[in-house]
Amino acid sequence: MNNLILDSKKDESGVNVTRYKRTFGENEVEFAKVSRKTADVDSLLTLISRYDTGVNRLMIQYCIGLFKRAVLEKLESGRAVNILGLGTMYINATFKADGSPDLSVGFTPSAEAAEAVKNLETSVSDSVTLMPEIEEVYDLKTKSSDGKVSLGKDIRLYGKRMKLVDSETETAFVAFAPCGQNGIITETDKSLWNKVFASELSTNKPSELQFYLPDSLTAGTYKIIISTCYSAGKKTSNPSVRTGEFDTVIKVEDSSSSSSD
Secondary structure, three states: OEEEOOOOOOOOOOEEEEEEEEEEOOEEEEEEEEOOEEEOHHHHHHHHHHHOOOOOHHHHHHHHHHHHHHHHHHHHOOOOEEOOOOEEEEEEEEEOOOOOEEEEEEEEEOHHHHHHOOOOOEEEEEOOOOOOEEEEEEEOOOOEOOOEEEOOOEEEEEEEOOOOOOOOOOOOEEEEEEEOOOOOEOOOOHHHOEEEEHHHOOEEEOOEEEEEOOOOOOOEEEEEEEEEOOOOOOOOOOOOOEEEEOOOOEEEEOOOOOOOO
């Protein structure tokens, strides 16, 4: 997040909107993000001093601190808080896996705040960040790409932008998500998916991944999903996690009854 520090001159107005297109299976999803420029307290005080040159800057800072303290106290008591008519901070609730509530804070802008951004000048750019793409799954035991792989054996994935790169511990992996014959994933808890991490690969390239199927995997049907922060060789200080899914349902078969290699 960038801080927008203002001086005595008027800062540039307008926002940059980036359009993203992502393909998940047969569906293409389009969404937009606005590049965020954050004005801090000092920049707001600079604006206020332009409205009234005789304003006591230290007193305003002191009052802002008291206002913040009061808002937090109201939230801590379970209240929603209207922030100077600009919108309302309120308490959200979701449930954790153990059934206990997980509370967070949401914000709904007022009509006045929403109206303030209606006429902003915008510049639009298209995202060139692409998701990992799996084009082929090859079973080295059967030397086949027929959608079947042998339990406990070596397989190879061919595609684009697949190299496993982490931004944090274990954010990059190849996952086997249980699914039906129709390709609908039946296990929504991603922590229960069978995963292969970068350290377990014998080949880790953008166009090729090779590894043994994990011992925890059982016979059945799966979707193969790649999660990685690979950015096509471009170094970035905050790489995002990108996810790609193989369209074809993969059948994992028990090879114990087959002849050995």
